[in-house]
Amino acid sequence: MSFAFTSFVLSVIVSSTPLLLAATGELVAERSGVLNLGVEGMMLIGAVSGFAVMVVTGSPVLAVLAAAVGGMVMALIFAVVSLGFLASQVPTGLALTIFGTGLSALVGSGYVGVAVPRLPKLHVPGLSDIPFVGPVVFGQDALVYLSFAAVVGVWFFLNRSRAGLILRAVGDSHDAAHAIGYPVVRIRYLATLFGGAMAGLGGAYMSLAYNSSWAENMTAGRGWIALALVVFATWRPFWLVVGAYLFGAIMYFSLYVQGVGIPVPSPFVSMLPYLATVLVLVLISRDKTRIRLNAPACLGRPFHAAG
Amino acid sequence: MTMDRRTFNKLLGAGAFAGAAPALIGRAAAAGPVKAAWIYVGPVGDYGYSYQHDQGRKLVEEKLGDKVKTSFVENVPEGADTERVLVELANKGNDIIFATSFGFMNPTVAAAKRFPNVKFEHATGYKRAKNLATYNIRFYEGRFVQGVIAGHLSKSGIIGYVGAVPIPEVIMGVNAFLLGARSVNPKIRSKFILINTWYDPGKEGDAAKAMIDQGADVITQHTDSPAAMQAAANRGVKAFGQATDMIKFAPKDQLTASVDNWGPYYVDRVRMVIDGTWKSTDVWGGFKAKMLEMAPFRNMPDDVAKAAQQTVDDIASGKILPFKGPLKDQSGKERVAAGSSLPDDKIASMDWLVEGVEGKLPS
Numbered sequence: 001m002s003f004a005f006t007s008f009v010l011s012v013i014v015s016s017t018p019l020l021l022a023a024t025g026e027l028v029a030e031r032s033g034v035l036n037l038g039v040e041g042m043m044l045i046g047a048v049s050g051f052a053v054m055v056v057t058g059s060p061v062l063a064v065l066a067a068a069v070g071g072m073v074m075a076l077i078f079a080v081v082s083l084g085f086l087a088s089q090v091p092t093g094l095a096l097t098i099f100g101t102g103l104s105a106l107v108g109s110g111y112v113g114v115a116v117p118r119l120p121k122l123h124v125p126g127l128s129d130i131p132f133v134g135p136v137v138f139g140q141d142a143l144v145y146l147s148f149a150a151v152v153g154v155w156f157f158l159n160r161s162r163a164g165l166i167l168r169a170v171g172d173s174h175d176a177a178h179a180i181g182y183p184v185v186r187i188r189y190l191a192t193l194f195g196g197a198m199a200g201l202g203g204a205y206m207s208l209a210y211n212s213s214w215a216e217n218m219t220a221g222r223g224w225i226a227l228a229l230v231v232f233a234t235w236r237p238f239w240l241v242v243g244a245y246l247f248g249a250i251m252y253f254s255l256y257v258q259g260v261g262i263p264v265p266s267p268f269v270s271m272l273p274y275l276a277t278v279l280v281l282v283l284i285s286r287d288k289t290r291i292r293l294n295a296p297a298c299l300g301r302p303f304h305a306a307g
Numbered sequence: 308m309t310m311d312r313r314t315f316n317k318l319l320g321a322g323a324f325a326g327a328a329p330a331l332i333g334r335a336a337a338a339g340p341v342k343a344a345w346i347y348v349g350p351v352g353d354y355g356y357s358y359q360h361d362q363g364r365k366l367v368e369e370k371l372g373d374k375v376k377t378s379f380v381e382n383v384p385e386g387a388d389t390e391r392v393l394v395e396l397a398n399k400g401n402d403i404i405f406a407t408s409f410g411f412m413n414p415t416v417a418a419a420k421r422f423p424n425v426k427f428e429h430a431t432g433y434k435r436a437k438n439l440a441t442y443n444i445r446f447y448e449g450r451f452v453q454g455v456i457a458g459h460l461s462k463s464g465i466i467g468y469v470g471a472v473p474i475p476e477v478i479m480g481v482n483a484f485l486l487g488a489r490s491v492n493p494k495i496r497s498k499f500i501l502i503n504t505w506y507d508p509g510k511e512g513d514a515a516k517a518m519i520d521q522g523a524d525v526i527t528q529h530t531d532s533p534a535a536m537q538a539a540a541n542r543g544v545k546a547f548g549q550a551t552d553m554i555k556f557a558p559k560d561q562l563t564a565s566v567d568n569w570g571p572y573y574v575d576r577v578r579m580v581i582d583g584t585w586k587s588t589d590v591w592g593g594f595k596a597k598m599l600e601m602a603p604f605r606n607m608p609d610d611v612a613k614a615a616q617q618t619v620d621d622i623a624s625g626k627i628l629p630f631k632g633p634l635k636d637q638s639g640k641e642r643v644a645a646g647s648s649l650p651d652d653k654i655a656s657m658d659w660l661v662e663g664v665e666g667k668l669p670s
Contacts, residue, residue, distance in 0.1 A: 112350050
């Protein structure tokens, strides 16, 4: 029984990590006022770049780095179009997702059906062998630890550092931040790139750890869930952990119940995580003050320096 | 790089336009090689279902040499685009077109109507016409063999099946897997999870993990990527490959795989077109017709491998009939009486689970 519970928890961690990684990046971008709907596309590019480099070099470190860079390149395209040329962020982000889906399929066509080893897991002699605590706390791969480190880091950055305060100022009132002399566009570029890198890592988790194989469109909508999670968390980093693990558990549990023998129509199972997303968003939106308190006031609004 | 509206319209309208004048198409001349085309639902590099069809196409080229010219279109979506692709291929002068996925059925029927002189073949479907044949593999025979192996190897007495959607093809697999296992260990139980898609590695793996978490210690999959087997291998659980030998994805944990062998059928059918003897038929072949083969039996004791091979031989010779009575469904109702076996049409439309399968089909 305890073995079954341990492996259930391990499975949930695996389902949740890509969501948490991608959502953490998007949270920073949104806090700076950039709404990048291209998370799904950036994740896919991250997944395919990480996988390709893993196949070619066999190095997990290089593969993870390549995934982050791949996500950043996609984010850069978004930033140039929407921050540089001031195109509307919503369609630009949507286009980025569609573009990323197609491009990753093209790049990845030669990698379908190739096998690579899974990302190595930490093994601390002694500690990793403790029942439950061992495999759960001391037996994960680097990206799982990174996902938690990133949440703490982002929280510290946003709430305890001067640079984070400036980033939030840019997201809340770009005109005021500009008037004081902060480089609004440059800050948003950096935040967007960070978002891209994290989405890329989320994608790499899919192709290197979740499955250790590449398949077209393998993120299967997780980028959209990550976007919703940022709203779910009302832009607060620690709530992302709650959200990501809640959704990871729902995604996994919807399959688990079938195995127990409960007759659930399989289309309903596929729908469940998204249904949960919609429900949670509706519930959260009822609390208008909390949204208003935390939502970056300039979210999605283009910045004209001249104004 | 530039595409003006006319070119664009031409691309879009090629189908409709040519469809209006099918008489012009047909087989232009009896001379020259026969042209055969395939359409695949996935990429040929998927190392699974579509890959195996393409291996068949290559065998046709190899065996028939310059008497045939083949081509293929991969990643064809099931739906409105299917017919356009078929029409385009018919327009290009193909004599025979193989539509290799169940979801191509209705578009293929429509295309066959528009091009009465072109021969169409649809895999795994049931709608036929004078110029539209169907063909399929008795995948359930392979499931039965997998079940026999699982029955020998399972220690927990629980085995798991990752499926896509509740269609007869999947249901007969779930049933055959359990029946094979029960032929060895009458107490064994099986679970199944349907993930509502043929290709979503994330979900395929999760479904395998979920059943392992619930005690299953042998997993088989009826989806297109190796993800379920990989997930099982990561947990040190034995599993089966699907459609093709997937040993490289789980060198220590793949027991065997049901390998689709479409090649000989394709060679026969294209040769019939060349000879002018092609007729619309319905072929459902298994071990006997060598349309289904098992990948080498690995990662299991010799006596189990022997028992598995014996099962293959006995199914091929007709000594073992996977759906032989007495068979009861989950409610305990007798579906097949002792001494008789389920006829093909009843297998092909199977919509009930045998007693011992845990979990219910969504109604």
